[in-house]
Each structure stands twice: as structure tokens, then as C-alpha cells.
Amino acid sequence: MSYRVIKGTDFSDLLDGNVAFVLCIGNTMTAEIPGITVAGESPELIKFTPPADAELLCYGYCKSIPFPPATPDGKPTPALITYTALRLTHVPLFVVDSGLIEKPKMPYWTVNAPVGRNIAEESAMDLEDVKRTFNYGKILGKELSKEFDVLVIGESIPAGTTTAGAVLKAMGLDPKVSSSMPENPVDIKRRVMDMAVSRVESDDPLEIMAEVGDPVLVTVSGISTGFAKHVILAGGTQMAAVSQIVNALNPDAEVHIVTTKYVAEDKTSDIAEISATDVIASDPGLEKSTKAGLRAYGQGFVKEGVGAGGASLLVYRKGYTTEQFLREVERDYEVVVEQVRS
Amino acid sequence: MSYRVIKGTDFSDLLDGNVAFVLCIGNTMTAEIPGITVAGESPELIKFTPPADAELLCYGYCKSIPFPPATPDGKPTPALITYTALRLTHVPLFVVDSGLIEKPKMPYWTVNAPVGRNIAEESAMDLEDVKRTFNYGKILGKELSKEFDVLVIGESIPAGTTTAGAVLKAMGLDPKVSSSMPENPVDIKRRVMDMAVSRVESDDPLEIMAEVGDPVLVTVSGISTGFAKHVILAGGTQMAAVSQIVNALNPDAEVHIVTTKYVAEDKTSDIAEISATDVIASDPGLEKSTKAGLRAYGQGFVKEGVGAGGASLLVYRKGYTTEQFLREVERDYEVVVEQVRS
Numbered sequence: 217m218s219y220r221v222i223k224g225t226d227f228s229d230l231l232d233g234n235v236a237f238v239l240c241i242g243n244t245m246t247a248e249i250p251g252i253t254v255a256g257e258s259p260e261l262i263k264f265t266p267p268a269d270a271e272l273l274c275y276g277y278c279k280s281i282p283f284p285p286a287t288p289d290g291k292p293t294p295a296l297i298t299y300t301a302l303r304l305t306h307v308p309l310f311v312v313d314s315g316l317i318e319k320p321k322m323p324y325w326t327v328n329a330p331v332g333r334n335i336a337e338e339s340a341m342d343l344e345d346v347k348r349t350f351n352y353g354k355i356l357g358k359e360l361s362k363e364f365d366v367l368v369i370g371e372s373i374p375a376g377t378t379t380a381g382a383v384l385k386a387m388g389l390d391p392k393v394s395s396s397m398p399e400n401p402v403d404i405k406r407r408v409m410d411m412a413v414s415r416v417e418s419d420d421p422l423e424i425m426a427e428v429g430d431p432v433l434v435t436v437s438g439i440s441t442g443f444a445k446h447v448i449l450a451g452g453t454q455m456a457a458v459s460q461i462v463n464a465l466n467p468d469a470e471v472h473i474v475t476t477k478y479v480a481e482d483k484t485s486d487i488a489e490i491s492a493t494d495v496i497a498s499d500p501g502l503e504k505s506t507k508a509g510l511r512a513y514g515q516g517f518v519k520e521g522v523g524a525g526g527a528s529l530l531v532y533r534k535g536y537t538t539e540q541f542l543r544e545v546e547r548d549y550e551v552v553v554e555q556v557r558s
Numbered sequence: 559m560s561y562r563v564i565k566g567t568d569f570s571d572l573l574d575g576n577v578a579f580v581l582c583i584g585n586t587m588t589a590e591i592p593g594i595t596v597a598g599e600s601p602e603l604i605k606f607t608p609p610a611d612a613e614l615l616c617y618g619y620c621k622s623i624p625f626p627p628a629t630p631d632g633k634p635t636p637a638l639i640t641y642t643a644l645r646l647t648h649v650p651l652f653v654v655d656s657g658l659i660e661k662p663k664m665p666y667w668t669v670n671a672p673v674g675r676n677i678a679e680e681s682a683m684d685l686e687d688v689k690r691t692f693n694y695g696k697i698l699g700k701e702l703s704k705e706f707d708v709l710v711i712g713e714s715i716p717a718g719t720t721t722a723g724a725v726l727k728a729m730g731l732d733p734k735v736s737s738s739m740p741e742n743p744v745d746i747k748r749r750v751m752d753m754a755v756s757r758v759e760s761d762d763p764l765e766i767m768a769e770v771g772d773p774v775l776v777t778v779s780g781i782s783t784g785f786a787k788h789v790i791l792a793g794g795t796q797m798a799a800v801s802q803i804v805n806a807l808n809p810d811a812e813v814h815i816v817t818t819k820y821v822a823e824d825k826t827s828d829i830a831e832i833s834a835t836d837v838i839a840s841d842p843g844l845e846k847s848t849k850a851g852l853r854a855y856g857q858g859f860v861k862e863g864v865g866a867g868g869a870s871l872l873v874y875r876k877g878y879t880t881e882q883f884l885r886e887v888e889r890d891y892e893v894v895v896e897q898v899r900s
Contacts, residue, residue: 234705274697308704319670323694323701326655327665352665355616359665362650363576363705 217499218532218541222480222487224494227472230446231533233365237298237307238439239273239523240371241266242315244332244340244430247375249408251401254287255374255521261285262374267320269295269372269522270311273302276552279321283556291517292509292553294476294524297500298370299552300545301527305534307368312356312439314349314373315431327352327438332430335379335412343426346434350422353438361444368448368474368530369439370523371455373432380457382409382428384490386416387460391453392485402484421461429457437461440471447471449493450526452479452519456490463492474498474526478519498529500545501538507549510542559841560874560883564822564829566836569814572788573875575707579640579649580781581615581865582713583608584657586674586682586772589717591750593743596629597716597863603627604716609662611637611714611864612653615644618894621663625898633859634851634895636818636866639842640712641894642887643869647876649710654698654781656691656715657773669694669780674772677721677754681769688768688776695780703786710790710816710872711781712865713797715774722799724751724770726832728758729802733795734827744826763803771799779803788812791835792868794821794861798832805834816840816868820861840871842887843880849891852884 219228247253247262256262265285268278272295278284285293302309311320315329329349332340360367373379384391412428425434436458440447447462449455452475462469473495479487480497488495503514513519531541561570589595589604598604607627610620614637620626627635644651653662657671671691674682702709715721726733754770767776778800782789789804791797794817804811815837821829822839830837845856855861873883 236705306704308701310701313668321670323667323669323698325665325667328661328663356665359650359652362648363578 218538219496219498219529222495222497223491227494228496228529228533230366230448231530234363235307235366235368235530236310236360236364237302237523237527238310238312238367238369239270240312240314240369240432240435241270242329242332242373242430242432242435243317244373244375244379245334246332246336246378246408248334249336249404251404252378252408253374255285257286257288263317265374266316266372267318269293270320270324271322272552273299273309274322277556280318284553287518290509291512294518294521296549296552297524297545298522298527300548301531304536304544305530307530312435314435325356327356327435329431329435332379335382335428336408339427340379340429341426341431343423346422346426349431349434350438353435354442357439357442358444366446366448367439367443368450368523368526369436370450370526371432371436372522373430376430376432377453378405378408379428379430380433380454381405382412383424383433383457384460385409385413386424386428389460389490391490421464425461433457433461441465441469445470448526449473450523451475451521452487453485456487459492474529476500476520476525478513478516482516482519496529498525498532499538500524500528501542505542505546507546509553510545510549560880561838561840561871564837564839565833569836570838570871570875572708572790573872576705577649577708577710577872578652578702578706579644579865579869580652580654580709580711581612582654582656582711582774582777583612584671584674584715584772584774584777585659586715586717586721587676588674588678588720588750590676591678591746593746594720594750595716597627599628599630605659607716608658608714609660611635612662612666613664614894615641615651616664619898622660626895629860632851633854636860636863638891638894639866639887640864640869642890643873646878646886647872649872654777656777667698669698669777671773671777674721677724677770678750682721682771683768683773685765685768688764691773691776692764692780695777696784699781699784700786708788708790709781709785710792710865710868711778712792712868713774713778714864715772718772718774719795720747720750721770721772722775722796723747724754725766725775725799726802727751727755728766728770731802731832733832763806767803775799775803782813783807783811788814790868791815792865793817793863794829795827798829801834816871818842818862818867820855820858824858824861838871840867840874841880842866842870843884847884847888849888851895852887852891
């Protein structure tokens with residue numbers, strides 16, 4: 217099975233309509249807390265991961281850094297999987313600057329999002345900025361719904377699971393919090409989340425995001441709220457948080473979650489419980505790869521990001537098997553990672 | 559007749575496909591030459607005209623300035639006509655920052671375009687910036703062609719007819735140069751164009767734009783070159799210049815021009831002669847309006863801009879008559895201009 221319904225009903229046939237892939241990329245200074253994220257080979261490179269992910273989808277290589285983003289021990293970005301999926305499906309890519317430190321070297325949307333501050337120390341964003349960005353996101357979603365039937369929305373924001381976990385916690389949920397690492401640094405994350413959530417004095421979703429969230433959550437929530445048709449939130453913990461925000465604002469909104477099998481099977485996470493919507497887990501089949509960098513996904517590394525789960529489901533809906541898709545991902549891996557590194 | 563073929567064949571049926579309306583907005587410091595443009599009520603307001611035009615299309619009112627853009631004697635922006643057309647046709651609006659001094663208060667695309675310098679004094683843009691923006695425009699066009707059949711591209715850039723005229727002249731054409739004023743300030747414009755064109759030492763379209771053009775010309779040319787299907791250039795002199803640039807770069811490109819009847823009938827201009835492509839003139843019927851601000855269009859004021867001609871053709875293809883469209887424009891005029899001013 218290339219995908220499996222984890223919660224609710226099977227909504228995968230939605231992906232047969234007119235689809236656009238929207239990638240929301242941003243930064244939170246929470247990522248500067250040592251050990252909280254591995255979304256970058258070194259602390260200096262972390263801020264380049266979101267623009268480099270977007271560039272990889274656009275060009276098949278990165279412009280802001282010489283190599284594709286990777287963890288400190290060399291596990292490659294999930295943007296690789298999404299790149300192959302978009303290449304195979306010809307779905308248009310719309311990148312949204314959702315609060316970036318470094319801009320991608322390509323065309324992109326802006327919704328005037330602020331960079332998120334470190335939630336361990338202070339409010340993530342000014343409420344005024346959150347409201348404006350949310351509204352710009354809504355307008356963008358509304359314009360796109362004039363032509364597209366479905367938006368698949370992915371994200372790239374280092375330390376985004378921590379801010380999303382804090383939002384979920386502030387909304388009364390008990391997230392286990394997933395991570396890009398098999399040894400999920402639960403202690404650091406939980407301490408940061410607790411410190412942040414202790415400041416929350418409101419149950420308004422926008423105020424909660426302003427205190428403990430990040431600009432990508434705001435942007436994805438805004439776009440999802442404005443898009444009048446179906447939205448596929450492609451991700452794990454972060455998209456679970458978005459599903460709760462959107463559901464709190466508009467219980468009738470048509471949002472759904474697709475994540476990877478690696479998130480769904482993660483014992484340190486519980487995507488079904490923390491999501492307000494139907495959830496599908498898509499299987500990129502990477503554990504059978506001949507490439508160690510891809511096999512690592514099946515061993516609990518990286519697991520999800522850049523909409524990889526949702527993007528792979530797009531491919532399966534076009535009739536590809538898991539095996540066929542894996543061959544295509546490996547083909548791209550040889551060019552995008554191996555040739556560049558050699 | 560709501561529209562008329564001025565040159566070549568009737569391509570209006572293209573507008574029955576999946577259409578997006580793209581508005582490219584930017585600035586050239588050439589607009590600071592006294593008397594060269596009336597695209598703003600005062601010299602201080604000129605730089606706000608492009609973002610305010612975009613906001614009007616998005617919201618039905620402006621955010622960057624308290625009133626809709628107008629000429630010093632109060633003739634309203636053609637964005638009014640385009641606003642009504644997009645409202646009636648539900649075509650999605652994509653605004654592109656094509657070198658702005660002031661950003662619009664709404665979501666928009668960026669292609670990292672520079673603000674254009676005053677072509678009377680120096681090179682308009684660095685060639686490196688022109689090449690980058692052109693390429694980003696191409697990428698944007700290519701992504702949009704995955705879903706849309708036709709792009710209608712409009713522009714807003716004060717003094718844009720002067721920079722476009724200089725580009726046409728540098729490419730060997732003899733533009734008469736249209737203007738937003740019935741007493742077209744031909745002397746100033748021609749002097750500026752001559753000064754600028756005397757510096758041109760290349761016949762490469764990108765190098766010509768870098769010397770005497772503006773960032774909107776670069777962006778529209780880039781998008782038109784990247785969009786693999788039909789492009790409707792919605793405008794007068796500026797779009798004629800784009801048609802020449804695109805034609806020089808790729809003679810097989812599928813570009814077409816729609817302008818207003820007011821440009822087509824302007825004795826100080828010759829849109830058919832200076833265009834490299836088929837041309838249609840659309841008639842917004844404004845000379846029959848009960849509103850003096852709209853009737854002025856029929857007397858040679860403003861005439862075109864913000865893609866008004868192309869946008870009105872979209873409405874006619876949906877089956878509206880000129881009279882029906884005029885009633886809708888007047889209805890919006892009462893809200894957008896009269897109520898705000900009173």
C-alpha cells in the first residue's frame with residue numbers, strides 16, 4: 217500500500233482535481249537554541265535551509281548554499297522527495313516567504329510575514345504582524361481558489377515542531393512532539409514549550425500564535441482559511457497545529473492532513489490524536505532504497521518536511537507504484553546529492 | 559462593437575480558456591522629471607500610484623493612499639475599469655512587484671526587480687539585475703503555464719511610456735509615444751528619449767532595457783517569454799515595446815496585444831505600427847458615461863493603464879455588452895471614487 221488512512225475517511229481522490237503545491241518557508245529564532253533542530257549541517261547554515269529547500273524544488277539544485285540542506289550527519293532534506301514528485305506530476309509550485317531571514321533566489325510570494333522570535337525568551341511575533349500576515353494569506357488563498365480545486369501546502373522552518381508543539385499545548389492538546397532526529401530531544405523541546413506556553417493568557421488562535429507560534433503557522437493558517445475549497449496540509453506536527461487553528465476559526469473549513477508513514481509510525485508522536493481533521497499517511501518507500509541517505513528516513517531520521525508526504529501522494533494518485541516512485545527519487549538523488557557532493 | 563481588430567487576426571477567443579490576470583507594477587525615477595507624467599495627483603504621490611492601483615484591484619479601495627490614484631486635475635486611474643472587469647469575471651489576480659519604491663499592502667509576487675533609474679541621466683538598471691529579474695519572470699511564467707491557458711498582463715509604472723518609447727526607438731522603431739494627457743508633452747518625452755537612446759550601443763534586448771528601459775518592461779518580457787502558451791499584453795506603448803522585445807528573443811512566442819479604443823484612436827500614437835504582434839482595441843464605452851471622470855477617457859485623458867483594455871475584453875467575452883459593462887463600472891465608480899471623496 218502506497219498510502220493508508222490513519223484517521224477519518226479517505227480523501228485522496230481530491231488530488232485528482234486542479235492542484236497547486238504551495239511551499240511556506242520561514243524562520244523562528246527558536247532554532248538558535250542549541251540542539252533543538254538538525255535542519256541544517258551547522259548552526260550557521262540553519263537559516264539557509266528554507267530558501268535552499270525552495271530553490272531545490274525550483275531548479276533541482278540550491279543557489280543560496282552549495283549543497284542541498286542536510287542534517288549535521290548528512291541526512292538529506294525531504295525537499296528531494298517533493299522535487300521528484302513535482303517533476304513527475306507537473307503541479308505548479310508557489311513558494312511563499314512566510315517570515316524568512318534569507319530570501320530564496322527565485323520568484324516567490326510575500327505576505328509581509330515577520331521572522332519569528334525565540335519563544336523560549338519572548339513573544340514570537342507582534343499581534344499586529346500576525347493579523348496582517350494571516351489576512352494576506354487569506355487573500356492569497358482566496359485568489360488561488362478561483363482557479364485551483366486543491367492546494368497541497370508544505371512547510372520548511374527549522375525548529376517548527378517546537379513552536380507547533382507549543383501552539384498545540386496552548387490550545388489544550390498534549391502533543392508528544394515529533395522531530396527530525398530519532399533521539400528526539402524531548403527534554404529541550406518540552407522545556408522551551410513549557411516556558412513559552414506559561415505566558416499564554418488567551419484562547420484566541422491568532423493571539424496564541426503571536427505568543428508561542430511562528431510565521432509559517434500563521435501563513436499556512438491564513439491561506440487555508442481563505443482557500444474556499446479543499447486544502448491538503450502536507451506535514452506532521454506543524455500541520456496538526458494548523459488543523460487545530462483553522463478548525464477553531466472555522467469548523468466548516470475543508471482541511472485534511474497528509475504526512476509520511478515515518479511520522480505516522482513515530483512512537484514519540486501521535487499525529488492522529490493531535491489533528492483536528494482526517495489524516496492519511498503516505499509511504500515514500502525509502503527504507504528499501506539503495507541509498508543510505510534515503511534509507512535513513514525509514515530509521516527515524518528527518519521523517520517529513522517540505523510537504524514530502526503530500527507530494528508523494530500526488531504521485532501515487534497519478535498511478536505510480538511505491539517502487540516506481542522510489543526509482544525516480546533515487547535517480548534525482550544521484551544528480552542532486554551525489555554528483556554535487558562528489 | 560465592443561472591440562475591434564486593429565492589426566492581424568482576431569485572437570479574442572483565447573480569452574475563453576483558463577485565464578489569470580497578472581499586474582506588473584514598478585517605478586522608474588524618470589517619473590521625477592517635471593511634467594513627464596500625470597500618474598499621480600502631485601509629485602509626492604506618483605510613487606504610490608502603482609501599489610495603490612494594485613490595492614484597488616485587490617480590495618476595491620486603496621490602503622497606501624486615502625484616495626484612488628488620479629491625475630492632478632482629478633481624472634481617476636484606469637484601475638477602476640480593471641477592478642470592475644475582474645469582479646465580473648472572477649479571474650484570479652496576481653500582482654508582481656516589478657521594481658517598486660513602495661510595496662502594496664497585500665500579498666504579491668516578487669522577482670527581485672530593481673527600481674529603475676532616471677534614463678535622462680544614467681543607465682536604467684544594472685545588466686546583472688535585468689538578467690536576474692528577466693529569469694525570475696521566466697520561471698514565474700513557466701509555473702503559471704502549468705495550469706493557465708492564457709495570461710492577461712497589465713502594468714502600472716508612472717513615466718512608463720517614456721521608457722518604453724526609448725526602448726522602441728533603440729530597437730529601430732519610430733514611436734510617436736502615447737501619454738496620459740491629451741496635450742501629450744511630446745517635447746520633454748522626446749528629449750529624454752533621445753538623450754537616453756544616444757547611449758545605447760547594443761542591439762541585445764536585455765542590454766537595451768538595462769540602458770533605457772524600466773523594470774516593468776523586464777518583468778513583463780520575462781513572464782511572457784516563460785509562459786509556454788498565449789500571453790495577452792494589456793496596454794499601449796509599453797506593451798508594444800514588450801512585444802518587440804519578446805519577438806526579438808523568440809519569434810515563435812504567442813503574444814498578442816489588447817489596448818483600449820482610446821489608445822488606438824490616439825493621433826499622437828500608432829500602436830499598430832510599433833507592435834510586433836496582432837492588436838485588438840477594446841471599447842470600454844466610457845464616453846457615454848454619466849460620470850465626468852469616466853467621460854474624460856473619451857476626451858483623450860488617461861486612455862489606458864492597469865490592463866484596462868484587456869480586462870474589458872475579458873468581460874465582453876463573457877457576453878456582457880458595452881452598455882452593461884459601463885453600468886457596472888459606474889456602480890463601482892460611485893463607491894470607489896465618489897463616496898471616498900465625499
